[in-house]
Amino acid sequence: MSSFFRINHQIRAKELRLLGAEGENIGVVSLSEAQRLANEAGLDLIEISPNATPPVGKIADFGKFQYEQNKKQKKMKAGAKPTETKSVQIKVATGDHDLELKAKKVSEWLGEGHRVKVELFLSGRMKYMQEQFLKERLERILNLITVEYKIADPVKRSPKGFMTTLEKAK
Numbered sequence: 001m002s003s004f005f006r007i008n009h010q011i012r013a014k015e016l017r018l019l020g021a022e023g024e025n026i027g028v029v030s031l032s033e034a035q036r037l038a039n040e041a042g043l044d045l046i047e048i049s050p051n052a053t054p055p056v057g058k059i060a061d062f063g064k065f066q067y068e069q070n071k072k073q074k075k076m077k078a079g080a081k082p083t084e085t086k087s088v089q090i091k092v093a094t095g096d097h098d099l100e101l102k103a104k105k106v107s108e109w110l111g112e113g114h115r116v117k118v119e120l121f122l123s124g125r126m127k128y129m130q131e132q133f134l135k136e137r138l139e140r141i142l143n144l145i146t147v148e149y150k151i152a153d154p155v156k157r158s159p160k161g162f163m164t165t166l167e168k169a170k
Contacts, residue, residue, distance in 0.1 A: 006047040007062050008035065013047070016057035028054055085115040085165070092126055092137050103144035110147040110168045118142070122161035138162050 006012070016034050018026040021041055029037075038045040038059045046065055049056035058065070086109045088102050106116050120138040122129075135155055142164075153165035 005062075005065075006050065007044050008038070011045065011047045011055075011057065013050075013055045013057075015054050016045075016047070017052065017054050019048075019056065019058040021059045034059075081113065083114050085117055087117045087119065088141075089119045089121050090138070090141055091121050091123075092129070092134070099141050100144055103141050103146075106141070106166070107145050107147040110145070110149050110166060113168055115152060116166045118164050118166065119158065119160060120162040127161070134162055138164065142166075 011031060013031060015028055015030050018029050018034050018037070020026050021043055026037070034045050034057055041059055043059050044062040044065075046058050046060055046062060047055055048058050086106075088106055090099065090102060094102075106118065109116050118138065118141060120134060122134070126134075138155055145166075148169040149166045150169045151164060152167045153163075155162055155164045
């Protein structure tokens with residue numbers, strides 16, 4: 001919903017599909033008729049859906065209407081879960097059991113809908129090992145992940161070694 005609504009004399013449409021103060025459908029009426037009905041009720045005429053054909057207007061108290069809209073938006077924001085990018089780090093010599101534990105944690109995070117960055121940390125001389133060997137070491141943990149996933153960023157070199165980013169498959 002737009003945060004800006006045209007009210008009363010700001011409305012430019014020639015006719016409106018009008019909703020009454022109680023939400024009842026009045027039908028398609030001219031702008032002047034809609035404004036007259038709103039004035040008789042002592043309320044505002046609010047254009048709530050300007051892109052419809054014809055635009056939809058509502059007779060309501062504008063302050064109360066704005067309050068309700070803000071309340072709806074806050075409720076929608078509260079319902080939206082933020083996704084984080086979690087990170088897990090392995091080394092060339094990480095044991096099989098430790099890989100299984102980390103893969104289990106990655107599966108759990110992917111199941112919750114988070115993105116996961118898997119890094120193969122290289123130190124010292126390990127940085128100069130064969131690239132194919134290092135990529136295979138990184139793929140060992142990817143083979144242990146139990147949840148269906150897709151690779152958001154393919155395996156690439158990073159300042160610390162190699163990394164890839166995973167997302168839950170839709």
